[in-house]
Amino acid sequence: MSAQPNPDRLEWYSGPGNNYSHACGCGRTTTVSTPQAGSDVKCECGRELKVPSLSRLRMLTGRDGYESGVIDEIRRLIRDRGLPSMSICALSKRPTEDTVTVSITVPRFFKNPEKDDWKLVLVAGWVGVFFVNAFRKPVFEEEGSMTIEMQLRVASNQQAKTREMSQSRLRKLLRIEPLYARLLEENPHCRITILE
Structure with missing residues (x-):
């Protein structure tokens, strides 16, 4: 700029x-x-x-x-119609004007459940800690979280696929936009939803 x-x-x-x-x-x-x-x-x-x-x-x-940050920059570019900046579908890589609305919820707090592992060691030993951590999912704190809605270029015949994607696949898909990639890098615990 x-x-x-x-x-x-x-x-x-x-x-x-x-x-x-x-x-x-x-x-x-x-x-x-x-x-x-x-x-x-x-x-x-x-x-x-x-x-x-x-x-x-x-x-x-x-x-x-x-x-003050990437979220403010994204909001400004959305307001100024600078996003999405790519003119190709994020899935097919073919030119398209179609978009989907993506909602990204960025937590203000992220609770690390591993800080209480010492209690588990006392009760179940190291084997218990291993099994619990193997199946543990990150705890997402809703309180104080911030949500931003943005557009991503996806051809209309590809949009149904995006609604069925896992969080890791959605992250890869969003990285086509440099600012979205920066947002995901700065906020690795955010939750992505494709809106109807």
């Missing part, structure tokens, strides 16, 4: 990395980090530059003022 600087006027754009850059009228580019937001910096030419607040910097570079 980086725009190229315009040397004819003062301009802000995103980059490099998480920083912001300012194209001065002299033709030089000054890199500004997020902690410098709201302060004054100098260009190499000596011109004093008033750095806008962080929320204003974000808006000047095409993001939401208070975008």
Whole structure:
């Protein structure tokens, strides 16, 4: 989403990395980090530059003022009609305009049931711990969870298949969209549902 600087006027754009850059009228580019937001910096030419607040910097570079993570980025792109970005079916890899609605529930808390294994060792020994862990499923805490609905390109003749897929297959399917892949990487315990 980086725009190229315009040397004819003062301009802000995103980059490099998480920083912001300012194209001065002299033709030089000054890199500004997020902690410098709201302060004054100098260009190499000596011109004093008033750095806008962080929320204003974000808006000047095409993001939401208070975008704080991948979920906010996905919501903005959905609102701006930037998602889904792919024009092919996630299953057949053929061009399609058809989409399915995917609901991803991201838990705020994830309970690790293995922390109580010491109690099981006292009662059933190490063999009991082995058998319990072999069949244990992750505990998903609903309290405080966040749900986001998004579109995924799936041809209409393939949509029924997606509703029957396991969580691991749905994860692989969603990875066709880079932002969805990042969301799943940052939230490995989320639950995916294909809506009707």
